[in-house]
Amino acid sequence: MYRIGIDIGGMSIKAGIVKDGEIISTKTKVTRIDGVLDTLIDDLSDLINGILNENGIEIDKVEKIGVGFPGVVTNKGYVTCVNLKLINQPVLDKLNDKFKNIKVSIANDANVAALAEYRHGSMKGFESGVMITLGTGVGGGVVINDRLISGANGIGAELGHLIIGENYYDCNCGNNGCFETFCSATAIINYAKKLIEENKDCKLYQVCEGNLDNLTAKMVFDLYKEKDEISVEVINRFKKYLAIGIANIVNFIDPDVVSIGGGVSNASNIILDNLSDEVKKHLPFKESNICDIVIAKFKNDAGILGASEL
Ligand SMILES: [Zn+2]
Numbered sequence: 001m002y003r004i005g006i007d008i009g010g011m012s013i014k015a016g017i018v019k020d021g022e023i024i025s026t027k028t029k030v031t032r033i034d035g036v037l038d039t040l041i042d043d044l045s046d047l048i049n050g051i052l053n054e055n056g057i058e059i060d061k062v063e064k065i066g067v068g069f070p071g072v073v074t075n076k077g078y079v080t081c082v083n084l085k086l087i088n089q090p091v092l093d094k095l096n097d098k099f100k101n102i103k104v105s106i107a108n109d110a111n112v113a114a115l116a117e118y119r120h121g122s123m124k125g126f127e128s129g130v131m132i133t134l135g136t137g138v139g140g141g142v143v144i145n146d147r148l149i150s151g152a153n154g155i156g157a158e159l160g161h162l163i164i165g166e167n168y169y170d171c172n173c174g175n176n177g178c179f180e181t182f183c184s185a186t187a188i189i190n191y192a193k194k195l196i197e198e199n200k201d202c203k204l205y206q207v208c209e210g211n212l213d214n215l216t217a218k219m220v221f222d223l224y225k226e227k228d229e230i231s232v233e234v235i236n237r238f239k240k241y242l243a244i245g246i247a248n249i250v251n252f253i254d255p256d257v258v259s260i261g262g263g264v265s266n267a268s269n270i271i272l273d274n275l276s277d278e279v280k281k282h283l284p285f286k287e288s289n290i291c292d293i294v295i296a297k298f299k300n301d302a303g304i305l306g307a308s309e310l
Helices: 037-054 091-098 109-120 185-198 203-207 217-225 229-253 268-272 275-281 302-308
Strands: 002-008 012-019 022-030 062-069 079-081 086-089 103-108 128-134 138-144 257-261 292-295
Touching (some): 002 037, 002 109, 002 302, 012 037, 012 302, 022 037, 022 302, 037 062, 037 086, 037 091, 062 091, 086 091, 091 103, 103 109, 109 128, 109 257, 109 302, 128 229, 138 229, 185 203, 185 217, 185 229, 203 217, 217 229, 217 268, 229 257, 229 268, 275 292
Parallel strands (some): 002 062, 062 103, 128 257
Antiparallel strands (some): 012 022, 079 086
16 A cells, blocks of 8 residues: 655645655645635645556555645644645645545644654654754654644644744744744844844855845855854854754753754754753753754655655
């Protein structure tokens, strides 16, 4: 039997056929965003039928379909994704209507990635693991004893909105001081822009050719390695708050492992350097052992693989 994992993003929808924990084929479609749920359901259906046809697999050989969404997924299968213009839509009911004899499951994409890492990647073999995805935003996933913990209403494990300080700008969620306003790629870019605006005679401004729209988190990490003053300040701030965020997680559930994924985690050496010691500084029990802090194994495949495991 086969499973299908689907990763929905703001730009594209990726589907994969999974057998025995291995992705054997993938297919991608551009995400159509018109705020109409049926559009999304039709696109998912086309994508699933398309990938099965391409691989000569009958639908009755599919035991499970799992879908990860970049938003909130309630326990009753309602989805809110601001990027997809979907507000509290009954996605699971619609998918169940479409695929009557197949088990369909849906979840938040960061939760899905955590499941992939727990079952097959960097958190494999640990009893409890927390995944932090540092991308455009900050996502979170908590897995304990092989079970995703997303709360009584499905709105838990939103680690990106842990409030860990006071920031100079508000989060998209309307609050101030959220983890993702300090530690996402967007946060790194925003803070670098702020410092560049105050001092345009700097290397970062040259690297982005005088156009701050070209600035990426990677540019800041690259210049950090060259000890560029602004880049060092930006990355040190990022690392300070990353340590505070992880310390909050340790204070709360003391997991066996914390795995860091998402695009920002490509700068793994810079991120992991001295991180455990910094986390410990923010804990009340400084002499205690703490969790392993590791970098996620899967990059682009976590969404498909994890969704197939739901
Ligand atoms: Zn927030």
